[in-house]
Amino acid sequence: MxxxxxxxxxxxxxxxxxxxxxxxxxxxxxxxxxxxxxxxxxxxxxxxxxxxxxxxxFSNFAEAWKMTNYPLKFRNTLFITVINLVFTIITNSAVSYAITRNYKKSKFFKGMYYYFISAMFIPFSVLMLPLVKQAALFHVDNIGGITFLYIIFGLPMNIFLYSGYIKSIPEAIDEAATIDGASPLQTFTRVIFPMLKPMTATVAILSFMWTWNDFLMPLILLSKPEQQTLQLSQYVFQGQFTTQYNLAFASYLLVILPILVVYIFCQKWIISGVVSGAVKQ
Incomplete structure (x- = not known):
């Protein structure tokens, strides 16, 4: 039966x-x-x-490559994406660990958690005008500045993801490392961080895709042509009265090809990381 x-x-x-x-x-x-x-x-x-x-x-691809100055714009986009990726993983994972492990012990860290999570509900369009004025004031309206801003704007979502995963790691592991003489920094770097590989892969891939595909922030911050990203270079095909659709679509394929390759080879880590992060202790 x-x-x-x-x-x-x-x-x-x-x-x-x-x-x-x-x-x-x-x-x-x-x-x-x-x-x-x-x-x-x-x-x-x-x-x-x-x-x-x-x-x-097939000459459309060669023409689009030349009109968009693809090698320069590709280097700019790749630089922003890679630097953002490295510092996002290092800083956001450390902040998430500190907040999660002290969430029940300290009102400060509990408040910081809700402060960062609340930022997820603020639309970027609300911050656009203040961001432009402050970026010009502090001279961060350039490639280095926008890379720093990507790290900051990624904090809310990444803390949410990392915290969910860290909660599934027993605190007894931290206590055992402390008994063995490890400092909090050593506990994180040598014990906890290697255990965060599934979620780190998820954060890395999502951050990579978001930074590579983003159009709005480079549009409002990067005014110099030599600093523009691949997404901004798509404007070159739009004239006052006509649009060169064949060249524009060839350029679109050149832009999405790298991110498509990354997603195809890494999609299993996205799914496994999100599923693992949903497990709570």
Whole structure:
């Protein structure tokens, strides 16, 4: 009887499953097909966008590369993303550890936790104008300044993720390290931080994708052309009366290609990290 019940519960409704898979694949693949199709077209072949291009024009990618000054903008974007990634992991994990371990012991750390988490509910559009004025005042409206701001703006979400994972690590491990003579810093760097690998992978990938794809903050802070990121370079295809859609879409593919490769190879760590962070002690 138990065996029959188990088989009944594990039964899969394959027609519904297949329909949902086809719909999901269509929602993902159809926009991708349109993007690639437009990127490979001649300007004269823009009538029926659903049809496959009559002639594949791969020179659009070379032209888009040249018009956007892709190597320079790629270096700027990569520098901002990598530096933000390194310092985000180091600082945000340490802050999260200090807050989580002292959350029940100190009202200060408890207040700091709610202070950072509350920042998640403030829209960036509310902060735009004050941010522009203060960035100009402190001369951080440049690549170095915007990298620092990414680290600060990532704190609320990263503290939320890290704290959820640290709560699942027994405090007895910290106590054992203290008995062995480890300082709080040594306990974190040598004992706790290596145990945060799943969540660190999640924070790293999400921070990478957010920084690489962000358009709004570079738009309001980076005014010099030589400091612009790949996202801002997409403006070059928009004229006063016309838009070069074939070159623009070719450029879009060049921009999303690195982040797509990163996501394809690292998506399992995103899922495992988020699931692991949901487990509480």
């Amino acid at each position: 138990t065996h029959r019940t188990k088989l009944h519960k594990e039964k899969v409704n394959w027609p519904i499953t297949i329909i949902l898979m086809v719909v999901a694949a269509g929602l993902i693949l159809f926009p991708l097909y349109l993007t690639i199709s437009i990127a490979l077209r001649d300007p004269s072949d823009m009538v029926n966008l659903l049809a496959f291009p009559k002639k594949l024009n």
